[in-house]
Amino acid sequence: MTDDTGSDPIATAREEGRTTLTEAESKSLLREAGVETTAFAVAADADGAAAAAETVGFPVVLKVSSPAVTHKSEWGGGAGVAVGLETAEAVRGAAERVLTEAEAAGVEADLLVEELRDTDGGTEVIVGGLRDPSFGPVVLAGLGGVFAEVFEDTGHRLAPVDRAEARAAIEELQAAELLGGYRGGDAADVDALADVVAAVGDLVVAREAVVEVDVNPVLVTGEGAVALDALVVLDDGEGRDE
Amino acid sequence: MNLQRLFDPDTIAVVGASTDEDKIGYEAMANAVGFDGTAYPVNPSAEGSVLGEAFVESVGDIDERVDLALLCVPGPVVPEVLEECGEADIGGAVIYAGGFAEAGDDGRELQAAVVDIADAHDVALLGPNTSGFVVPGEGLLCSFAGGVERVPAGDVAAIAQSGGIAHDLAFRATREGYGLSAMVGLGNRANVGFEEAIAYFDGHDDTDAIALHVEGTDDARSLLETCRAVETPVVAYKVGQSDVGEFAESHTGALTGDHDLYLAGFEQYGVPTVDSTAALLDAGVALATEPELTGGDVGVVTAQAGPGIVIADRLQRAGATLPELGPETRERIDGILPGITFSGNPVDTGRPMPEFGDVVEAVATDDAVDVVVVYELFEEALGFPVEALDGLHETADTPVLFVSEGPPDSMAAEVAALREAGVPVYFQPERGAEAAATLARYAEIRKSEDEDGVAAGSAADTGGGR
Numbered sequence: 001m002t003d004d005t006g007s008d009p010i011a012t013a014r015e016e017g018r019t020t021l022t023e024a025e026s027k028s029l030l031r032e033a034g035v036e037t038t039a040f041a042v043a044a045d046a047d048g049a050a051a052a053a054e055t056v057g058f059p060v061v062l063k064v065s066s067p068a069v070t071h072k073s074e075w076g077g078g079a080g081v082a083v084g085l086e087t088a089e090a091v092r093g094a095a096e097r098v099l100t101e102a103e104a105a106g107v108e109a110d111l112l113v114e115e116l117r118d119t120d121g122g123t124e125v126i127v128g129g130l131r132d133p134s135f136g137p138v139v140l141a142g143l144g145g146v147f148a149e150v151f152e153d154t155g156h157r158l159a160p161v162d163r164a165e166a167r168a169a170i171e172e173l174q175a176a177e178l179l180g181g182y183r184g185g186d187a188a189d190v191d192a193l194a195d196v197v198a199a200v201g202d203l204v205v206a207r208e209a210v211v212e213v214d215v216n217p218v219l220v221t222g223e224g225a226v227a228l229d230a231l232v233v234l235d236d237g238e239g240r241d242e
Numbered sequence: 243m244n245l246q247r248l249f250d251p252d253t254i255a256v257v258g259a260s261t262d263e264d265k266i267g268y269e270a271m272a273n274a275v276g277f278d279g280t281a282y283p284v285n286p287s288a289e290g291s292v293l294g295e296a297f298v299e300s301v302g303d304i305d306e307r308v309d310l311a312l313l314c315v316p317g318p319v320v321p322e323v324l325e326e327c328g329e330a331d332i333g334g335a336v337i338y339a340g341g342f343a344e345a346g347d348d349g350r351e352l353q354a355a356v357v358d359i360a361d362a363h364d365v366a367l368l369g370p371n372t373s374g375f376v377v378p379g380e381g382l383l384c385s386f387a388g389g390v391e392r393v394p395a396g397d398v399a400a401i402a403q404s405g406g407i408a409h410d411l412a413f414r415a416t417r418e419g420y421g422l423s424a425m426v427g428l429g430n431r432a433n434v435g436f437e438e439a440i441a442y443f444d445g446h447d448d449t450d451a452i453a454l455h456v457e458g459t460d461d462a463r464s465l466l467e468t469c470r471a472v473e474t475p476v477v478a479y480k481v482g483q484s485d486v487g488e489f490a491e492s493h494t495g496a497l498t499g500d501h502d503l504y505l506a507g508f509e510q511y512g513v514p515t516v517d518s519t520a521a522l523l524d525a526g527v528a529l530a531t532e533p534e535l536t537g538g539d540v541g542v543v544t545a546q547a548g549p550g551i552v553i554a555d556r557l558q559r560a561g562a563t564l565p566e567l568g569p570e571t572r573e574r575i576d577g578i579l580p581g582i583t584f585s586g587n588p589v590d591t592g593r594p595m596p597e598f599g600d601v602v603e604a605v606a607t608d609d610a611v612d613v614v615v616v617y618e619l620f621e622e623a624l625g626f627p628v629e630a631l632d633g634l635h636e637t638a639d640t641p642v643l644f645v646s647e648g649p650p651d652s653m654a655a656e657v658a659a660l661r662e663a664g665v666p667v668y669f670q671p672e673r674g675a676e677a678a679a680t681l682a683r684y685a686e687i688r689k690s691e692d693e694d695g696v697a698a699g700s701a702a703d704t705g706g707g708r
Contacts, residue, residue: 134462135503156498156506
């Protein structure tokens with residue numbers, strides 16, 4: 001029932017004719033690439049989800065897990081993501097809602113149970129990777145939320161990058177000061193974040209099927225950088241075997 | 243591909259040469275006859291001669307080996323003419339005509355046909371859809387534009403994606419009194435692209451810097467890798483903040499525009515970028531003086547406070563550092579000019595004076611300073627400190643950029659003397675400052691590459707996505 005056992009998520013997605021990996025598959029791929037992720041497990045039913053939550057440790061987040069659903073929080077009238085579940089009972093309830101919505105929508109869905117991280121203690125950062133037709137593999141870093149999307153405050157580099165080059169991409173962000181301990185918090189572990197950027201770049205370089213990677217957000221604290229959510233997009237596979 | 247015969251020919255054939263002064267076949271011929279070798283006018287339907295050279299019917303009828311053909315013929319005729327050139331063992335051709343890949347599917351087919359012929363005969367093609375190239379130092383004027391003979395010879399190669407921009411840069415250089423080692427309009431880049439042109443001018447003896455105009459290319463990584471591989475400093479002007487990819491499914495895709503990647507990529511690969519054609523030439527001239535700059539710390543010496551403040555402000559906004567001058571330098575300046583207005587950095591002498599050159603020398607020899615920007619309004623009675631600045635670059639191991647203004651006619655001889663002494667002269671405080679800032683930026687990005695980039699650089703060669 002868990003994540004990083006066995007088969008290659010890219011091969012699995014290929015076999016099923018998919019170009020989008022689920023969050024669990026995406027995170028497995030990132031773990032293999034050396035990126036720390038929150039603990040997670042995939043279950044098929046409410047009991048399985050409750051058991052998974054015991055393993056992962058309360059409180060947990062429960063999310064719909066389906067190749068057909070990429071924007072989980074908007075899915076199923078809000079049933080797609082349930083945050084801060086403290087008990088097995090709460091997990092079962094959230095799981096039932098997901099399965100009911102899935103059945104109503106005619107979607108095959110599993111349940112993703114994840115460790116909940118306190119995001120107040122850190123800064124949320126978007127790290128991305130992209131295979132550009134002209135530049136080849138590239139990476140992106142930007143602070144989460146409005147900084148990246150409204151102010152377009154993002155740093156780009158051609159991959160592969162080493163830690164120093166990745167740090168430079170982060171440090172040139174206008175919002176970079178927020179990583180330095182703004183609001184009296186601890187200074188963020190920028191090296192750990194830079195390593196995530198470098199690892200995402202290496203992943204796009206190494207796996208030719210990967211065209212886009214979103215690690216959004218990465219939670220950066222004084223102790224490290226952890227991927228809280230991830231999305232990997234593949235090309236259509238024409239003319240290529242992996 | 244060897245571009246020697248394209249850019250450094252001994253013999254030229256002007257195909258489509260004409261006696262009709264309104265035709266590009268005349269302009270091209272008029273420009274071509276100016277160089278040391280022979281220029282043969284080729285035109286099967288012309289008789290007699292043009293500009294003292296007798297017409298020949300075909301390139302195949304020329305007795306000596308021709309290196310370069312300038313094709314002043316309409317696009318549809320190009321394949322036939324190029325085939326004849328190939329059979330005559332011509333090594334390079336400039337295709338001025340449009341109507342190729344820039345003009346839809348039929349044009350693309352025509353261009354593909356031309357490339358096949360060129361590949362079969364090993365002909366290097368400039369264009370199609372270009373106004374050509376000029377090498378002022380050789381009097382080699384392979385452009386159909388009038389006036390290119392007035393572009394001064396210098397040490398900057400201007401390589402532009404657009405023939406129009408290439409000529410804009412060439413005439414701007416003429417207006418500013420800068421020289422060019424070459425001006426190239428790449429046009430459609432049928433088989434000579436950025437990579438080939440940059441690599442060629444990297445090995446060109448007269449070229450000390452390359453100023454690059456880029457609209458866009460479908461293999462940007464290869465362009466960047468070429469820029470990193472060459473020894474000659476490159477500065478780039480990337481035009482067009484184009485929209486982000488429409489294919490994007492992720493946030494990353496939506497946040498990654500082509501323009502962002504060019505700007506980030508150029509810096510990552512050791513190429514500073516600028517934001518205008520003027521700044522491109524300004525920076526090219528600065529880079530040509532000092533490709534080996536060891537750091538990006540700028541000393542500023544000014545004879546007038548206001549322009550000095552503008553320069554310091556622009557330098558800092560552009561990311562350059564104005565270091566504190568060492569105690570020895572301050573002591574020296576106090577000795578030259580007791581009670582000087584301000585002997586920090588910028589050093590403000592308050593007015594032009596005979597000792598101005600000594601102050602510049604004191605700052606240039608300060609260990610903390612990698613490059614000096616000087617501002618001095620022209621005063622006829624004093625002139626410029628040419629003697630003090632001549633050779634200072636070598637003795638102090640620090641280049642000096644000179645910024646001034648004054649009545650153009652009265653200062654012309656002194657400006658020329660400074661340039662003769664290897665000191666670039668600029669006419670606007672902001673432009674001089676930005677040229678220095680780009681020079682400083684170049685030094686900084688090259689330095690960081692030396693420190694950590696070699697491994698990443700070689701890894702990138704295997705990571706290319708194409």
